[in-house]
Each structure stands twice: as structure tokens, then as C-alpha cells.
Amino acid sequence: MPRTLWAVSDLHVRAPGNLDLVREHVRPTNAGDWLIVAGDIAEDLDSIERTLGLLQSRFAQVIYTPGNHELFSRTSDTVHGRAKYDAVIAAAQRLGVLTPEDPYPTFAGRTIVPLFTLYDHSWRDSLMTPTAALAAARDKGIVLMDDLAIAPYEDIAMWCRDRLRYSVRRLSAVRGPTILVNHWPLVREAMQNVRHQEIGLWSGTRHTQQWPQRYRADAVVYGHLHIPVEFSLGNVTHTEVSLGYPRERKVSLPPRLEKNLWPYPVVTE
Numbered sequence: 001m002p003r004t005l006w007a008v009s010d011l012h013v014r015a016p017g018n019l020d021l022v023r024e025h026v027r028p029t030n031a032g033d034w035l036i037v038a039g040d041i042a043e044d045l046d047s048i049e050r051t052l053g054l055l056q057s058r059f060a061q062v063i064y065t066p067g068n069h070e071l072f073s074r075t076s077d078t079v080h081g082r083a084k085y086d087a088v089i090a091a092a093q094r095l096g097v098l099t100p101e102d103p104y105p106t107f108a109g110r111t112i113v114p115l116f117t118l119y120d121h122s123w124r125d126s127l128m129t130p131t132a133a134l135a136a137a138r139d140k141g142i143v144l145m146d147d148l149a150i151a152p153y154e155d156i157a158m159w160c161r162d163r164l165r166y167s168v169r170r171l172s173a174v175r176g177p178t179i180l181v182n183h184w185p186l187v188r189e190a191m192q193n194v195r196h197q198e199i200g201l202w203s204g205t206r207h208t209q210q211w212p213q214r215y216r217a218d219a220v221v222y223g224h225l226h227i228p229v230e231f232s233l234g235n236v237t238h239t240e241v242s243l244g245y246p247r248e249r250k251v252s253l254p255p256r257l258e259k260n261l262w263p264y265p266v267v268t269e
């Protein structure tokens, strides 16, 4: 029986109607199907855990990497920043879900690599310093919730650097073709479809630009931008697989459902 590796991201299950759509559409076609979930399930541990539990009960294997929303916390919460990431990962692992902290599985001859690389404000106007670029974005009214719900607790650029080092060390031990999975896009070309280029400050890092080539990716699966699109760059297909918020998915979901492109079929064996 054929089996398919499917992918979704940005389920945002706390948004009205989103969980119903997940229940209805994120289902395997065959018993052996796997599912990638590329971040932004929700902000609270409970919703993250319940959603992963539901999906893991449906698919033979779920591969998951957190997005920025999983890292959100308030002062009154018990875990923040890296501790919040660790709590989310531990919850996923208890369910048998594979994370960026687990051995990389293989599917149809490809190593699936869930990454968690964050951003470091390097996708900016090259004439500006990070501080100046962030100030200019704020002046235009462009501010991400990350600045209030992650940045007060963690130096994100520093964390990004640690994650790049960790990922490179593990990736360099992988042989053969890969499927790279990350919440944030890996290449700056993904920003071409975004209206406000300043969003790039919180959306990736220039240090992953060559990874799809260097680590022999067949496919790159990402989310974050809530702009579902597929593009090719040097023989690698990059696909944004987000569900997104109601106002976004009302437009972007029906055409994908019609063509059976959501969940997105990454590869069939």
C-alpha cells in the first residue's frame, strides 16, 4: 500500500473554527501515512499537547517542530523562553512525536530533519544595523508579538546562533537526500511574497540560505508567513503549508482543498 508524508503548519487551534478544520481535514489517506507539523499549533501547552495527541492517534508518525507562538509566555507563567521550548518538546516526546531533539527518521529514502532555527534580524536592509532596522520597522507600526512574549525572557539572536550550531553539527552527520522542516523559511526568497519586508526581521536568518543545497534537500517545508506558496530554488521545492488565521484561510484554504494540496503531500512511497 502506498504511504504519504503530509505536511501542515500554523494550525493556530485557538482561532475560531481552526480546530474543526484540523479535525475534518488533517487525516491520513492510508494507514501508514506520516504527518509533519511545522509550528504554531498554539501558545498554551494544553492546546499544543491535545492537538499533537489527536494527530499522533491518526497518523503512523508525527514529526513536529515548534514555531514562535509555542514560545509565547506571560510574566505570570512558570516557564519562559528556552524553558518553554523544553516543556513543549517534552510534551511532544511523551506522545511519541518526533522533534528537533530526536534522531532523524527516514521516509521514502529521505532523512526528515525537523529544524528549529529562529531568527537573528539578519534579513534586513544591509545598510542598517539590527537596532536601526528594528527601530525603523517600529516607526512604520510593524511590531511582532514576539517582542512582548519571547524577547523579554530570551536573547533570540543568541538562541538562534546556538540553534544554528546545534543543527549544523547534526546535519553534517546525515548522508543522502533530506527533507528539511522548519517553522521559519530557510531562504530569503520566501520573503518575496510578503508585503512588508520588515517582517523579515523576525522570519529567518541569512545563515540557513545555503542549507537546502548543502544538505541535499529534495524539499523544504515551512510556515510562519501565512502565505501558502510553492517555489523552486536550485532544484529544491520550498512549500509554505500554513492553515493561518480565519481571515487568511478563508481565501487560501478552499483552492488548496480542491486540489488536495492541504494537508500538503510532500512525498509518496
Ligand SMILES: [Fe+2]
Binding pocket: 010, 012, 040, 067, 069, 224, 225, 226
Ligand atoms: Fe503562525
